[in-house]
Structures are given as structure tokens and as C-alpha cells.
Amino acid sequence: MQRFPESVIREMTRVAALHHAVNLAQGFPDFEPPAEVRAAAQRAIDRGGNQYSITWGAPELREAIARKAKSFNGIDADPEKNLVVTCGATEGMMAAMLALVDPGDEVVVFEPFYENYGPDAIVSGATPRHVRLPWPDWRLDAEALKAAFTPRTKALILNTPNNPTGKVFSRDELRLIADLCADHDVVAVTDEIYEHMVYDGGRHLSLATVGDMAERTVTINGLSKTYAATGWRVGWAIAPPAIATALRRAHDFLTVCAPHALQLAGVVALSLPPAYYAELLRTYQAKRDRFVAALKAAGLDCRPPGGTYYVMVDFSRFPFDDDRAFAMHLVERCGIATVPGSSFYERAADGRHQVRFVFCKQEPTLDDAIGRLGRLRDG
Ligand SMILES: Cc1ncc(COP(=O)(O)O)c(C=O)c1O
Structure with missing residues (x-):
């Protein structure tokens, strides 16, 4: 450390x-x-929800996540097989890295980066390989990305919409990333926590919905940003079954479960109208x-x-x-x-x-x- x-x-x-x-x-x-989400948290504390939930998430919340992932992102997620509720996207990313990478592996990370990704990879024993998004447009350089893939590459971390640049990766950029991940047998871990903040008529696109990427993508999200609840520490990961199983184990050892009452309030948050x-x-x-x-x-x-x-x-x-x-x-x-x-x-x-x-x-x-x-x- x-x-x-x-x-x-x-x-x-x-x-x-x-x-x-x-x-x-x-x-x-x-x-x-939102007031109704806060009220739901208070109700959940008054009426149970104060003990551990199922390690990988309260069933009601996993169902609500699956419904929203289908309707907003176009992602098919089986609450029993593909979902892990974590203590924020932060834990989701760390658990994903622990689940996926071994010492000596490499993880592709775009730069400038959200400051947790490098440490997440390093703690898991991997080495981050940075790909620069240059000022001022942050456009992805295809050659730089190709050059970052080596025989040791195990995972790629993508954050779109992106902190700190505000960049929203285009469909073509996502397609390039998808092709490279498929060619090199690499798992993409995407942090989509800002998915509802895409401006000027743009639309958020989940990498998991590009080509066959669902089979090699971990999609991470959470309540923090969309519902102004950064202190609640409720996030989740959607992953193919084998990866979800590994992620559940890492998550169990890290934190057991996310705050149960706040998971229940999350059901109300995820059911808010358009x-x-x-x-x-x-x-x-x-x-x-x-x-x-x-x-x-x-x-x-x-x-x-x-x-x-x-x-x-x-x-x-x-x-x-x-x-x-x-x-x-x-x-x-x-x-x-x-x-x-x-x-x-x-x-x-x-x-x-x-x-x-x-x-x-x-x-x-x-x-x-x-x-x-x-x-x-x-x-
Ligand atoms: C890109 C990104 N991912 C994750 C997080 C943290 O998410 P959570 O509160 O769900 O752990 C942040 C917070 O700033 C962020 O900017």
C-alpha cells in the first residue's frame, strides 16, 4: 500500500x-x-432490512437492476446468474479485477483515468497499460490502442461517459474496442456510472450490447450518481455466469454484502419513471x-x-x-x-x-x- x-x-x-x-x-x-427514495430507505430500516442480505444482493434489487438494464441499456441479465450487488461501483471494479486477473497479467486503461483503476489492477497483481486520450478532444487513437494489447493482456477497463474528460465513447470507438477484445480474448470491464448524463441529444451505449461483447463484458454501475446517493454504497456488476461466480466470491470476502436497507430503497430508485x-x-x-x-x-x-x-x-x-x-x-x-x-x-x-x-x-x-x-x- x-x-x-x-x-x-x-x-x-x-x-x-x-x-x-x-x-x-x-x-x-x-x-x-429523490424524496420517495429516501422514504423507502427509512421504511426499509423500520421494517427489516437491517441484517445481511444474500451476499450477492437482495433478490428484489437484482430483479430491478435486470429490468432497468434491459429497458435502458438493452442488456439481458438473469438476476440469478449474471448479477452481483456490491458496495458501490468502486467495490464492483475491485472485485472484478480480483476475479479476472492473475499476477503478471496486463490491464488496458485509458488515460487520463479515474484514479482507482490503476490501483485496482495493481492490487490484483496486474500491470496497467495506459492508452492516451489526447487533449482537447480525447479522441481514441486506434493505433495506440492496438499497440497496448500484448499476449499478457487479460482485461480492459472502459469508463463511458468518462471521468475526468467528459468523453462519451462513440459507436465506432466501442466497435474497435470490441474487435480488439475479441481478437485478443480479453474481458472488458466497463464503468457506466454516468450513463444518464449524456448531453446534446447523445445516447449512452453499453459495450455489452456491441456485437458478441455480452459474453466478455462486466458492466458496472450503481446508485451513487444517478440518484445522488454517493454515501449509500450500493453498486452492481453484470457479468457472464462464470465471471459473476468468481466476482461473487471476491465480493463475499471483501464486504459480505452492500447495506441491505439501502439495497431495498434502490428498488424504488430503479423504478422511477422516465x-x-x-x-x-x-x-x-x-x-x-x-x-x-x-x-x-x-x-x-x-x-x-x-x-x-x-x-x-x-x-x-x-x-x-x-x-x-x-x-x-x-x-x-x-x-x-x-x-x-x-x-x-x-x-x-x-x-x-x-x-x-x-x-x-x-x-x-x-x-x-x-x-x-x-x-x-x-x-
Ligand atoms: C468513474 C467513476 N466510477 C466510480 C465512481 C465511484 O462510484 P461508487 O460511489 O458507486 O463507488 C466514481 C466516483 O467519482 C467515478 O467517477
């Missing part, structure tokens, strides 16, 4: 508190889950438009993210040595906490002109942050 640094994101959250800064570092909403998702999307897209405009007005270079609630900016126009210096200036002088770009790259130097902002905040919080961004221009 000593080779892993402290999570920079959680560190920035601490520094934000110290400076009474608006925390635009860590990706959690500052508003509550209007809930339409409103979620409308609200986040409006936040994105407003916040990206404010970043540009403050002199920061960025592209509107195609999905998620993150935006990466390039601050080269400002005279700072590196991303840490800029992030510290932002928190100390402007009162805004961000995440230094270097935390999303293997080599710190590659992210030295970038920082990441989140915009999953209520309007008054965004108003405050936008006001504070003005201080950047004033020095």
Missing part, C-alpha cells in the same frame, strides 16, 4: 474545508436523493452550459464535456509552474477546490497544465463558484 499516494481528490476536499472553499474537487452532489431521468439530464446540461461559459469567461481553455458532471481545463495561459501550484492558488486565493490534472496521469508532467472541476452542485453553490472564478482574472 505504501506505493499508493493518498487520494488527491479526498486530500483536496480536506484542503477545501480548511480554506472555506467551494468544493468542486470531489464528485458528489450537494443535494439529496421523467426522472429526463429532468436529471435537463438540469445537468443546463449546469454544464452555464459553468463551461463561466470557465471560458475566466480565461480557462476547455471544451463542453459530452457527458458526466466533470470538466477538464487547460490553464496554460496563466503563469503557474504546474497543476498543483494552480490548484493551490485557486483554493487559497479564489476559494475554489479542484483536482490537479497530474492525478489523472501516470506521469505527473502530462497533466501539469490541467485541473478538473465538478459541476454537480445546486444553483446557489454554482453562483458562488462562478462569482469566485472572477477573482482569477483579478489575480
Whole structure:
């Protein structure tokens, strides 16, 4: 564990508190889950749901997940054979890596990356092989991806819509990934936790539905982002039966089960009507438009993210040595906490002109942050 640094994101959250800064570092909403979902959690605590659930998930929740995976993603999941409920997508990814890879294997990871993927692979004994998505469009370079596959490649981790870039992988990109996984007998592990935040009329596409990928894909998701419940720690993985069995064992040893009462409340969350998702999307897209405009007005270079609630900016126009210096200036002088770009790259130097902002905040919080961004221009 000593080779892993402290999570920079959680560190920035601490520094934000110290400076009474608006925390635009860590990706959690500052508003509550829908009222009926909270009420369901309270009912579940009052009427049972306080002891262990079946290790791999309460049957009602697995059924609700299977229904939604079919209707929204077009994925066929048998609640008995394909599903594992975990403590968040975070545990789902770790359990998937423990289930799939052996020491000496390699795992393809896109860069910039969500900061858990490398450690997930390394803890499982594997070596991450990074494939760069270059600034500013984050377009996938087919040759770079092909070159990352070796005889040791066992798995590929895909996150679409993507944190930190906001990239939504296109159908052609997913097809290329699918072809390479099939050619090299590689399992894809996809983190689709931002699936309901795809802007500008785009549509989320699950890799498991591309060609024959269902037989070699683990699809990970959770309640955290779609229902503003990051503290509940309820996620899941959908996998072919043999992989699901291995994943269940890893999950059993790691955590036994996800919080039972909150799994039961998850049934209500997953049964919300389409209007809930339409409103979620409308609200986040409006936040994105407003916040990206404010970043540009403050002199920061960025592209509107195609999905998620993150935006990466390039601050080269400002005279700072590196991303840490800029992030510290932002928190100390402007009162805004961000995440230094270097935390999303293997080599710190590659992210030295970038920082990441989140915009999953209520309007008054965004108003405050936008006001504070003005201080950047004033020095
Ligand atoms: C890409 C990605 N995956 C997973 C997570 C964490 O998900 P969970 O709360 O379900 O563990 C995050 C949180 O920021 C994330 O950005």
C-alpha cells in the first residue's frame, strides 16, 4: 500500500474545508436523493432490512437492476446468474479485477483515468497499460490502442461517459474496442456510472450490447450518481455466469454484502419513471452550459464535456509552474477546490497544465463558484 499516494481528490476536499472553499474537487452532489427514495430507505430500516442480505444482493434489487438494464441499456441479465450487488461501483471494479486477473497479467486503461483503476489492477497483481486520450478532444487513437494489447493482456477497463474528460465513447470507438477484445480474448470491464448524463441529444451505449461483447463484458454501475446517493454504497456488476461466480466470491470476502436497507430503497430508485431521468439530464446540461461559459469567461481553455458532471481545463495561459501550484492558488486565493490534472496521469508532467472541476452542485453553490472564478482574472 505504501506505493499508493493518498487520494488527491479526498486530500483536496480536506484542503477545501480548511480554506472555506467551494468544493468542486470531489464528485458528489450537494443535494439529496429523490424524496420517495429516501422514504423507502427509512421504511426499509423500520421494517427489516437491517441484517445481511444474500451476499450477492437482495433478490428484489437484482430483479430491478435486470429490468432497468434491459429497458435502458438493452442488456439481458438473469438476476440469478449474471448479477452481483456490491458496495458501490468502486467495490464492483475491485472485485472484478480480483476475479479476472492473475499476477503478471496486463490491464488496458485509458488515460487520463479515474484514479482507482490503476490501483485496482495493481492490487490484483496486474500491470496497467495506459492508452492516451489526447487533449482537447480525447479522441481514441486506434493505433495506440492496438499497440497496448500484448499476449499478457487479460482485461480492459472502459469508463463511458468518462471521468475526468467528459468523453462519451462513440459507436465506432466501442466497435474497435470490441474487435480488439475479441481478437485478443480479453474481458472488458466497463464503468457506466454516468450513463444518464449524456448531453446534446447523445445516447449512452453499453459495450455489452456491441456485437458478441455480452459474453466478455462486466458492466458496472450503481446508485451513487444517478440518484445522488454517493454515501449509500450500493453498486452492481453484470457479468457472464462464470465471471459473476468468481466476482461473487471476491465480493463475499471483501464486504459480505452492500447495506441491505439501502439495497431495498434502490428498488424504488430503479423504478422511477422516465421523467426522472429526463429532468436529471435537463438540469445537468443546463449546469454544464452555464459553468463551461463561466470557465471560458475566466480565461480557462476547455471544451463542453459530452457527458458526466466533470470538466477538464487547460490553464496554460496563466503563469503557474504546474497543476498543483494552480490548484493551490485557486483554493487559497479564489476559494475554489479542484483536482490537479497530474492525478489523472501516470506521469505527473502530462497533466501539469490541467485541473478538473465538478459541476454537480445546486444553483446557489454554482453562483458562488462562478462569482469566485472572477477573482482569477483579478489575480
Ligand atoms: C468513474 C467513476 N466510477 C466510480 C465512481 C465511484 O462510484 P461508487 O460511489 O458507486 O463507488 C466514481 C466516483 O467519482 C467515478 O467517477
